[in-house]
Amino acid sequence: MVRMTGTKRAILDAALEIAAERGISGTTMDDVAERAGVAKGSLYYNFASKDKLFEGLLGEGMAALTEVLREARTGVEGWSAIEALVTTLLGSIARNTALAKIIAGDIFRTDRAWREASFTFRHDALAEFEVAITEALPEASAVGASALMASSVFGATLMAGLEWLLFDEERPQAEVVAAVLCTFSGRLVPATH
Structure with missing residues (x-):
């Protein structure tokens, strides 16, 4: 499996860290964007929703x-x-x-x-x-x-x-x-x- 890099990887890593701390329900897209160091627009460009983010x-x-x-x-x-x-x-x-x-x-x-x-x-x-x-x-x-x-x-x-x-x-x-x-x-x- 090819490892992804850049923005998408930063988003997935941030989502993983936050969800491990708080659970998926306690994870917000705002928190993911902040932890990943990306704009919300960039987050939603890569993952249209929280559901799509965690599915990925x-x-x-x-x-x-x-x-x-x-x-x-x-x-x-x-x-x-x-x-x-x-x-x-x-x-x-x-x-x-x-x-x-x-x-x-x-x-x-x-x-x-x-x-x-x-x-x-x-x-x-x-x-x-x-x-x-x-x-x-x-x-x-x-x-x-x-x-x-x-x-x-x-x-x-x-x-x-x-x-x-x-x-x-x-x-x-x-x-x-x-x-x-x-x-x-x-x-x-x-x-x-």
């Missing part, structure tokens, strides 16, 4: 995430692919905590103008997990559970990553990866008597 921001972030997840899964299969995806997702969260906070805060909002675009990007990222889960556990796909399992692994990793970075940032990433993977390893299932 989330779309760019999810597309980049999907690409790194795809790369992480390349050349590995099954449980190794799941481990690579969890590790990569946690690394992405660490590199861009602000975007992760916005995604986590907005993922279940159904009233957003960018809901359809967000669903598409989210689906693409989850598909990488679904492929790995299907390889590791073919019977999950046979009963239609692999998509739900992919969502579970992605969601748990996203929330564990935010928990780690916001409340336990001194913990090494490898320990967070191990904890997430342990959660899905089956070791939490009680022994049957």
Whole structure:
């Protein structure tokens, strides 16, 4: 993915910073223009509305995430692919905590103008997990559970990553990866008597 520069990049970066601090609802176009150091006309020239601004921001972030997840899964299969995806997702969260906070805060909002675009990007990222889960556990796909399992692994990793970075940032990433993977390893299932 080509990185954009100039005014558009400054606007997206400012929107990301403010929304990570205040949430999308608490972010105004005036605040974005001020933080980006651009005139309001320039802001509206690049993004016709706040909805278009956040659709672009989330779309760019999810597309980049999907690409790194795809790369992480390349050349590995099954449980190794799941481990690579969890590790990569946690690394992405660490590199861009602000975007992760916005995604986590907005993922279940159904009233957003960018809901359809967000669903598409989210689906693409989850598909990488679904492929790995299907390889590791073919019977999950046979009963239609692999998509739900992919969502579970992605969601748990996203929330564990935010928990780690916001409340336990001194913990090494490898320990967070191990904890997430342990959660899905089956070791939490009680022994049957």
